[in-house]
Amino acid sequence: MSRVFNFSAGPAALPEPVLREAAGEMLDWHGAGCGVMEMSHRGAEFTSIIETAEADLRELLRVPSGYRVLFLQGGATQQFAQIPMNLLGGGSADYVITGAWSRKAVGEARRMADALGGAVRVAASTEIDGFRRFVRTDELDLDPRAAYLHVCTNETIHGVECFDSAPFARATDVPLVADMSSHILSRPIEVSDFGLIYAGAQKNIGPSGLVIVIVREDLLDRAWAGTPSVMRYRVIADNASMLNTPPTFAIYIAGLVFKWLKAQGGLEAIEAVNRAKADLLYGFIDSSEFYVNPVERSARSRMNVPFILRDETLDKAFLEGARDAGLLQLKGHKSVGGMRASIYNAMPLEGVRALVDYMGEFARRNG
Amino acid sequence: MSRVFNFSAGPAALPEPVLREAAGEMLDWHGAGCGVMEMSHRGAEFTSIIETAEADLRELLRVPSGYRVLFLQGGATQQFAQIPMNLLGGGSADYVITGAWSRKAVGEARRMADALGGAVRVAASTEIDGFRRFVRTDELDLDPRAAYLHVCTNETIHGVECFDSAPFARATDVPLVADMSSHILSRPIEVSDFGLIYAGAQKNIGPSGLVIVIVREDLLDRAWAGTPSVMRYRVIADNASMLNTPPTFAIYIAGLVFKWLKAQGGLEAIEAVNRAKADLLYGFIDSSEFYVNPVERSARSRMNVPFILRDETLDKAFLEGARDAGLLQLKGHKSVGGMRASIYNAMPLEGVRALVDYMGEFARRNG
Numbered sequence: 001m002s003r004v005f006n007f008s009a010g011p012a013a014l015p016e017p018v019l020r021e022a023a024g025e026m027l028d029w030h031g032a033g034c035g036v037m038e039m040s041h042r043g044a045e046f047t048s049i050i051e052t053a054e055a056d057l058r059e060l061l062r063v064p065s066g067y068r069v070l071f072l073q074g075g076a077t078q079q080f081a082q083i084p085m086n087l088l089g090g091g092s093a094d095y096v097i098t099g100a101w102s103r104k105a106v107g108e109a110r111r112m113a114d115a116l117g118g119a120v121r122v123a124a125s126t127e128i129d130g131f132r133r134f135v136r137t138d139e140l141d142l143d144p145r146a147a148y149l150h151v152c153t154n155e156t157i158h159g160v161e162c163f164d165s166a167p168f169a170r171a172t173d174v175p176l177v178a179d180m181s182s183h184i185l186s187r188p189i190e191v192s193d194f195g196l197i198y199a200g201a202q203k204n205i206g207p208s209g210l211v212i213v214i215v216r217e218d219l220l221d222r223a224w225a226g227t228p229s230v231m232r233y234r235v236i237a238d239n240a241s242m243l244n245t246p247p248t249f250a251i252y253i254a255g256l257v258f259k260w261l262k263a264q265g266g267l268e269a270i271e272a273v274n275r276a277k278a279d280l281l282y283g284f285i286d287s288s289e290f291y292v293n294p295v296e297r298s299a300r301s302r303m304n305v306p307f308i309l310r311d312e313t314l315d316k317a318f319l320e321g322a323r324d325a326g327l328l329q330l331k332g333h334k335s336v337g338g339m340r341a342s343i344y345n346a347m348p349l350e351g352v353r354a355l356v357d358y359m360g361e362f363a364r365r366n367g
Numbered sequence: 368m369s370r371v372f373n374f375s376a377g378p379a380a381l382p383e384p385v386l387r388e389a390a391g392e393m394l395d396w397h398g399a400g401c402g403v404m405e406m407s408h409r410g411a412e413f414t415s416i417i418e419t420a421e422a423d424l425r426e427l428l429r430v431p432s433g434y435r436v437l438f439l440q441g442g443a444t445q446q447f448a449q450i451p452m453n454l455l456g457g458g459s460a461d462y463v464i465t466g467a468w469s470r471k472a473v474g475e476a477r478r479m480a481d482a483l484g485g486a487v488r489v490a491a492s493t494e495i496d497g498f499r500r501f502v503r504t505d506e507l508d509l510d511p512r513a514a515y516l517h518v519c520t521n522e523t524i525h526g527v528e529c530f531d532s533a534p535f536a537r538a539t540d541v542p543l544v545a546d547m548s549s550h551i552l553s554r555p556i557e558v559s560d561f562g563l564i565y566a567g568a569q570k571n572i573g574p575s576g577l578v579i580v581i582v583r584e585d586l587l588d589r590a591w592a593g594t595p596s597v598m599r600y601r602v603i604a605d606n607a608s609m610l611n612t613p614p615t616f617a618i619y620i621a622g623l624v625f626k627w628l629k630a631q632g633g634l635e636a637i638e639a640v641n642r643a644k645a646d647l648l649y650g651f652i653d654s655s656e657f658y659v660n661p662v663e664r665s666a667r668s669r670m671n672v673p674f675i676l677r678d679e680t681l682d683k684a685f686l687e688g689a690r691d692a693g694l695l696q697l698k699g700h701k702s703v704g705g706m707r708a709s710i711y712n713a714m715p716l717e718g719v720r721a722l723v724d725y726m727g728e729f730a731r732r733n734g
Contacts, residue, residue, distance in 0.1 A: 004400030008407045011615055016394065019402055023393035026386050033371035033695060035386055037574045037620070040375045040696055073440040073576060074597055077611035081595030108596060115593025202612055207404045209440060209576045209614025226482025226593075228448030229475060230441055244444035245569055247576025247614065248378055253404070328400060329407055 005351035008329035009156055009304060009342040010182065011202040018256040036252040041245050049248075050241065053255030060258060060267055061184075063191050063214060070213040070233065071241040071251050076101075076181045076200040078231075079211060080108035083150070083177060083196070085227040087219060088118040091147040094174070096135050097125035098162075099155025100335060105179060109150070116224050123149060131158040133296040137171045147222075148175045148195060154183035154301055156203075157333045159293070159340070161301035169193035175219060183303045184212075185261060186345060187271035195219050203303070204345050206254035209247050261345065270345050277343050277352040278302040284356045290363035308338035314366055315339075325358045327351075372718035375696035376523055376671060376709040377549065378569040385623040403619040408612050416615075417608065420622030427625060427634055428551075430558050430581060437580040437600065438608040438618050443468075443548045443567040445598075446578060447475035450544060450563070452594040454514050454586060455485040461513040461541070463502050464492035465529075466522025467702060472546060476517070483591050490516060498525040500663040504538045514589075515542045515562060521550035521668055523570075524700045526660070526707070528668035536560035542586060550670045551579075552628060553712060554638035562586050570670070571712050573621035576614050628712065637712050644710045644719040645669040651723045657730035675705035681733055682706075692725045694718075 006013040026035045032045050039046045054069050063069065074082070084093065093113070095106040109120045123142055124135045135151075142149065149172055153162040161183060162168075169176055175195025184199040191197065196219060201210035213233065220234040229235050235243055264270055282300055285291045285307050293300065293307045309315060318339070322330050332338040343352055373380040393402045399412050406413045421436050430436065441449070451460065460480070462473040476487045490509055491502045502518075509516065516539055520529040528550060529535075536543055542562025551566040558564065563582045569575035580600065587601040596602050602610055631637055649667055652658045652674050660667065660674045676682055685706070689697050699705040710719055 002400065003394060006401045006405055008401075008405065011405055011408060011612065013401060013405050019393050019404075023390040026390035026393075027370060027383065033369065033693065034373045034375075034380060037386075038373055038375065038378055038380050041378060041575065043375075043696075073442070073445075073614075075440070075611045078440075078595060078597045081597070085595075112593060112595070115591070200612065207614070207616045208408065208612040209617055224482070226479060228445060228452075228479070230445045230448070244442045245378065245567065245575040247440075247574070247617070249574045249616070250576055250614070326400065329410075 004326040004328045005347065005354055006328050007341045007343065007347070007355070009333070009340060010200070011208050012342060012344050013346045014206070014253070015257065015260045015346045018253065018260050021256055022253060037249045039248065041242055041248050046248055049252050049255055050246070053251055053258060056255065056258035056262060057212070060261055061189065061191055061214070066217050067191060067214050068217060068220070068237040070215065070236045071246050072211045072213055072236065073209060073247055075208070075211055076179055076198060077104070077108070079179070079198045079213070080105045081112050082231045084109045084112040084116065084118070085231060086223045086233050087177070087196070088113060088116060088147050088224070089222045090117050091145070092119035092121055092143055094121050094123035094143050094146040094149045096123050096140070096149070096151045097127055098135055098152060099131045099158035099160055101155055101157065101179060102150070102152035103127070105150060105152065121146070130294070131155065131160060132294050134160055134162045134299040137167045140171055142172050144173065146174045148177045150177045152179040154180065154303055156182040156304050157306070157336060159295050159301040159304045159306040160299050161303070162299070165190060165193040175216065183301065185267065185270070186274050186303055188267045201250060201254055203342070206257050207250045210250035210254060273349060274302045274343070274345065277347065277349055278305070280349070280352050280356060281305050281341060281343065284359065288359070288363060290367055291359060303344055304340060304342050306332055306336060306338060306340045312338070317366070318362055321362055322358060325354070327355055327358055371693040371695045372714065372721055373695050374708045374710065374714070374722070376700070376707060377567070378575050379709055379711050380713045381573070381620070382624065382627045382713045385620065385627050388623055389620060404616045406615065408609055408615050413615055416619050416622055417613070420618055420625060423622065423625035423629060424579070427628055428556065428558055428581070433584050434558060434581050435584060435587070435604040437582065437603045438613050439578045439580055439603065440576060440614055442575070442578055443546055443565060444471070444475070446546070446565045446580070447472045448479050449598045450517070451476045451479040451483065451485070452598060453590045453600050454542070454544070454563070455480060455483060455591070456514055456589045457484050458512070458514040459486040459488055459510055461488050461490040461510050461516045463490050463507070463516070463518045464494055465502055465519060466498045466525035466527055468522055468524065468546060469517070469519035470494070472517060472519065488513070497661070498522065498527060499661050501527055501529045501666040504534045507538055509539050511540065513541045515544045517544045519546040521547065521670055523549040523671050524673070524703060526662050526668040526671045526673040527666050528670070529666070532557060532560040542583065550668065552634065552637070553641050553670055555634045568617060568621055570709070573624050574617045577617035577621060640716060641669045641710070641712065644714065644716055645672070647716070647719050647723060648672050648708060648710065651726065655726070655730060657734055658726060670711055671707060671709050673699055673703060673705060673707045679705070684733070685729055688729055689725060692721070694722055694725055
């Protein structure tokens with residue numbers, strides 16, 4: 001099969017030029033005589049790769065000084081435990097629940113708080129509304145002495161996104177901690193609104209097995225004494241993400257993705273494309289009698305677009321027809337059913353056009 | 368530069384056919400329409416990749432039933448903490464120190480025991496002998512009630528290897544836990560001698576960012592309550608290494624390496640090559656007045672061969688000449704100095720011949 005339009009929620013499609021470059025350099029990176037997978041992480045070649053990757057990420061996100069960028073392992077799910085280990089300090093943390101992922105985060109944090117000593121509070125939840133909107137600041141029941149306030153700014157399963165972090169940063173003096181796994185690098189953000197940002201790589205950054213943490217320096221020294229060395233933010237920061245061997249190939253691919261993003265014109269440019277893609281798809285869904293997206297308009301994710309067919313008996317035929325049309329991975333998450341189109345940075349507008357064309361044709365044939 | 372002979376201790380050289388296959392499939396794996404990095408880990412394609420990798424690894428190592436194979440992240444260094452979290456159970460563990468890596472393991476275990484409650488004992492150490500031999504069972508000061516006995520069966524920095532695990536398994540009734548990072552898959556082993564085997568991938572398995580744990584089922588349920596979900600052996604076993612997104616590309620490469628090993632004839636065949644490589648190199652060193660390897664003959668690692676030049680003022684010239692001859696990464700670890708040739712499975716006999724030829728010529732020119 002030639003390359004398809006791959007709507008996977010993650011691991012997700014990567015930019016084709018990145019894959020071509022990685023394939024071309026697989027046996028010999030820049031005349032080193034070996035590929036990136038085979039290089040000592042302490043050598044000059046890999047040092048230049050990780051340093052360039054960090055510099056490019058800082059430039060793209062305009063990371064202010066006073067923040068450290070860490071390349072870690074274990075995925076966002078490991079961060080669900082690692083964050084309380086590093087930041088709870090025997091106190092209490094506030095969590096906002098806006099979908100399946102923030103609900104998982106609070107569950108793991110509770111387990112950790114029970115074991116480490118400390119507490120976890122739910123500051124707000126939109127579960128009663130079926131996770132169809134983001135939370136409003138006037139709903140927050142905040143603990144002014146909380147160790148931090150945790151939010152998930154894009155819910156991959158429920159397709160709910162927070163587009164403005166400023167009101168949340170203004171609502172509290174405690175550090176805002178954000179899981180941005182599924183929309184980081186999709187548009188500019190204000191890093192200084194946050195104490196800590198984390199993101200699994202396998203959507204907009206690169207391969208799975210890499211997670212990026214951007215953390216304000218004053219939060220580096222609060223770790224519980226039993227935090228494993230590889231999980232202590234201070235230790236990783238002091239060792240430039242190389243206390244032990246980092247996931248070198250994943251960092252290299254992430255670096256190529258950052259270069260590709262810069263070549264696209266950076267985050268303002270990619271935001272314009274992402275906005276056009278989302279507008280096209282949501283616009284089509286709203287104009288249709290056949291498809292429905294349940295999320296409040298102001299909170300609709302530009303990255304993950306869940307939708308249902310009004311007649312769910314057609315789901316199987318829809319997915320089979322999509323596959324035949326070269327449109328893959330459209331099945332919704334098993335917890336919510338229906339369909340989901342994940343349209344991350346690497347998905348071109350052309351792919352969303354092809355999806356909308358197919359959806360229109362399928363509706364006409366079956367309407 | 369064309370491909371060199373890469374003696375890196377890790378990340379280390381990979382078999383060229385593996386790299387060629389990965390490069391060729393980077394944009395489209397077996398007609399899937401996307402590369403392995405871009406696949407959902409829950410789909411049929413990746414499920415077949417991880418299941419085949421596990422089956423091939425089990426076949427190569429003859430893993431008995433009653434053992435689970437886990438694909439994890441964080442490297443062996445994360446296991447240094449994860450093992451006490453999962454196995455200490457408020458008790459005491461015994462550690463054998465035979466080099467830099469087992470010393471690191473005991474340091475991390477002590478930190479964990481202090482925080483979790485529990486203790487760590489040193490059952491034996493060869494540090495006073497400069498880590499030039501493996502430990503003998505008659506030196507072991509064993510706690511019969513220990514939660515486990517930890518050994519590192521190949522010390523990457525000091526070049527010391529344990530070739531027979533049976534006496535250690537017979538010496539105690541407690542589970543034997545072994546760090547095999549730098550010699551796993553270099554020859555057949557008796558898995559049933561061990562309660563748990565772990566190995567970072569970046570030597571004989573695949574890319575960094577993947578660690579493999581082989582654990583006996585009766586050890587799955589001893590975890591401390593605060594162990595993060597992604598670090599609980601039981602949880603990972605029950606979720607077939609996919610509680611969250613695993614490092615999919617690293618697992619895929621590992622699977623290709625396992626296939627390559629099977630095509631070489633399995634572990635008996637690769638052991639014969641590894642023995643020939645080690646015999647050639649150690650034989651040359653011993654016959655020379657110019658180079659020295661300090662390790663007792665019976666414990667000399669077949670994977671990591673540290674050696675010094677009797678005249679260390681020639682070190683720089685040796686390394687420069689080696690580089691010009693296409694022999695890279697020969698500098699010894701900074702903690703011990705001198706040189707080190709890591710000759711893992713992917714290093715052909717031809718590479719060791721080229722090294723010995725160069726060493727002979729350098730000695731003649733400078734002797």
